[in-house]
Structure formats: structure tokens, C-alpha cells
Amino acid sequence: MKAAWRELLRKLRAATARERAGLALVAAVAALAAALAAFDWALGAGQEARDGAARRADAAAVFTLESSRVFQERLAAETNKVWRWSIVETSEGVALAQAVAALEGLAAQAGLGDVLVTADDLAPREDGAVSSLSLTLNADFDWAGFLRLLQAMEASDLSVTPEAVEVSTIPDEAARLTMSVRAPFLREAPQP
């Protein structure tokens, strides 16, 4: 190593100023590239450090919040509402049947005629998460019945969210209502 270093120094001393200037220029370009790369890396590392600090602050804030007894009680109360407002079943099929029955019940309660409720496909969700059941209601339309249906939906324990409403009252044709709704579905773990 020492010999190689000595040899390099000897060669450098033997080189002309022009050759040494060329070598120094190459070194300068390499140093420039290294400085730019280091700057870029430092910039990225700085961003990562800031993101990490933000994540730590978020985690600390969440920890403080979730440690609060009052917050835990509030969460429990809100979660109970979610369970009460959702259809809780072990399979989608049963849940859909239950949702169709509930919506038909609401339409009947509102006094709508010629009611037809169809279930759409279940939106795919991960197990344990809240899924959405999509249903479509077709019925004869009149304003009073429609308003009663909305009131019944509002008063219902099941959370039913209207997604789309279509009303046709063309003269000489029967007035029809088509309403697409969503209902939350919680998959219950099957009993052993």
C-alpha cells in the first residue's frame, strides 16, 4: 500500500503541469458529482427524518388520546351505535336477505305500492371491516309516500343511506321511484 502510494506520488511529480491540471479537473468533476449526490441523499434523509418525527408525534398524540378514560368510553358508546346501525351476520347472503327484508319493511311502512327490492353485489372488503350492502328499491311514486319512506329510513335502527334517487312522473305513465341505498354490514365471526 505504502509502495503504491509512493509510486503514485512519483508519477505525479514526474507528470507535467498540464497533465496534473487534467487530473485535478477530473478530480474536481468527480468531487462535484459526489457533492451533488451527497446533497440529494442528505435532502432525502432530511425528509425521512421529518416524516419520522411527524409519525412519532402522531403516535404520541394518539397514545395520549387513546389512554384517556373519557375517550375510551366515548369510543365504546360510538362503537355500540355502529353495531346497532349495521347488519351483523356471519355471511353476506344472510345479511343481504336481512337488508332486503328491512328495506321492504320500510317501504311497506311508508305505504308505497308495487315495491320491488333487489340486492346488488356485495362490495368486496377485508374481513373484520365494515362492508356496504347495495340495494335498489323500485316502487310507485307519490310525494307523501316518498316523504314517509325518508322519515322511516331516518327513524330506522338500520343505517340506510340513499345513494341515488330517480323519479319519473311523465303524464299518462305511472309515476315510479327508483332508489339505490347502502347499508353497513359487519361480518360476525362464526360460532365454533
Next chain:
Amino acid sequence: MGGINLKQPKASQSMRVLLESGTFAGADGDAQPVGAILLSRALCRFSLYRASPELSRAHIARAVRTHAEANAPFVETGTLLLRSPHGAEMWYWDKAQASAGVSPKALTTLAPESLFREAGEGWRILACVEGFEAQYWQEGGLVASTWRRHAFTREQWIAFALGVEAAAHEPPDTPPAPTNTRLLTHALWRGREIKPPLTWRDAETAAASFALCLSGLAAFFVGQGLHFEEDARASARETAAIEESIASNPALRRARERAELLLAFNSANAGADALTAAADALSVFKQFGVEAESWRADQSGFHAILSASISDIPLRDVVAALEATPLLCGVEPNLSSREGALELSAALETAGATCAADRGRAP
């Protein structure tokens, strides 16, 4: 001694003047020179290079360098070339004589003491640290200068005056009284210096300095990056410790699960309020006495077919009223395929989002 008894000026505290004898003259008389070293006028020779006014600065520089090299009066000549209104001032000194007792580093900054005197105009005689210097100045530039060990005699003065070609000022018949001025501490003449041309050695120095500076910069950035990485690792460790303490605490774990369930429920029920948008639109229609034959409201927008022709209703006002509702935007009326009917379409504005129908329109 010329018959004149004049007190010789002293150099300033920070300057040392290298005398003809090889010793230094300074305020404290130190033998070892420190600070700037001036050359006694006795060691220097002056010459003016008269350049044609048409020559460019680069041409003058090249010409004066060649001229100074060709007319070097010593075997080993020290040279200082300065730009002047008349061309260039050339100062020479014997490098071999000056280098005795002067460090190699100080040798590169040597300058004649005459350059540290106030500029003049016309004819004058200066009392130097040793001897006397006769000068002729014209248009702010030194044209001629000569040195004598003793005060100038009339003959010496006449010889000097006759040596100056085309002098604008008439020389006095007798030598003027020598002026005793202090040495200036600043070196304004450095701005006029004609430096040697750049060499490959200069290029090598510049490139090596550049490489060195950039390497330092790169090292600084690497240091910063390492520091930031350590910060990020420390943050990740602390975050993991918090998550671990949440995971190991049943009450906190339950709270997290419940919070996630609530978030999932909210996201499952999220969406634009189509029903409220429809109620708003129908209320506007009622306000203008218009009846909707059919209407549809969903997440993307509101669409209605009105049983009215374009001449029956104040369409512009209806559109403006619909636009004024909180959820509807981008209202567009269209003629229906059916006679006596009009179609109206509007987009739904979700909370915090701009109207999708307005995007891409000219302002």
C-alpha cells in the same frame, strides 16, 4: 552629500524596507522582516512602455510582458508591470540581490517603495528611505523616474529632464526641493498590476482547490445525511415503542380497534348527499313554478326533465338559483328531444372539493 540636510522618512510600523546593503529599515529596526517588504528605490529601475492608444488591454499586457522580458537588466530580474495612462510602467530589480535575507514567500510580494508614495503631477524630487528620486508625472501616470544616492545636482537634474520626451510640463531650471512624504500603508496600485499569463500550473491549482472545496462540501452533506438518518432511526424506534406499548395494553388495543371500526363505518357511508341536492333543486323549481317530469340524483350529479319550454321560464334565473345552492354546480340547460320539455344537468359538489364540472373551463 549634495549639501542638503533632509531627514529621511521612516517606513510605517507594518512595513520593512529592504535596503541596498541587504539590511532592513523599519520603525523598530528589526533584523527579521515581518509584514510587507518594500524594495528601496536604490535597488529598482523604472522604465515606461508607451503603448499606442488603439491597442486593447490584452494586447498591451502581452506586448509589455514581452518588452519587459527582452529588456530585463539583470541576470535574474524581478519585474512588476503596472497599467498606466501612457501604456505600462515597468519596475525592475535584481532578484538575486533582493532574495538574500527574504523568505521565498515574501519574494512574491516585493514592490518598490516608490509605489507607496502619493501620486503627483509634473516634476518633483522625493526623499526616499535611502537617496533621492526624481519623477515626472503626466496625466496621472508616472512617465520618468531616476534615483541618486545624494541630492540632485543641477547637471543631474537637467540630464533627467532632457531624457523625458514630449513633456507637457516645462521642467524647472534647478532641481526642485525634495519632498518628504510618508509611505502609504495601502497598495492601490495592485489594481493596475499586469499579472503573468495563466499557466497550466494555475489551472492545476484552481482545479485542485475546486476539487478540495467540493470534497469538503460533499463531506458536509454526508455528515448531514448521517445525522438525519440517525434522527429518523431514533424517531422510528420511539414510534415502535409507542406502538408496542399500545399493543401490549388490552384497553388501548381495544380502543384502537374501535377507532378503526368507526373510521371504516364512516368511510363506508361517505359520499355526496344526493338527496339534499335533489331537495334543493326541487325547491328552486317550485320557486319558479316549474314542474319536473322526472329527475335523478346520484353521487355524480343531478339531472331533471322540466315540463316547460325555454320561453316559458326565466331560464337564466333558474340556473343562477341552482348554482347558488350549496351542493349543485356546473348547471347546464339543454333542449330535450321531446317537444315542450327542457333538460337541466348539474354536478354535485362534495365537501371541500371544487366542482368537477367547472374544471377545465375557461375563467
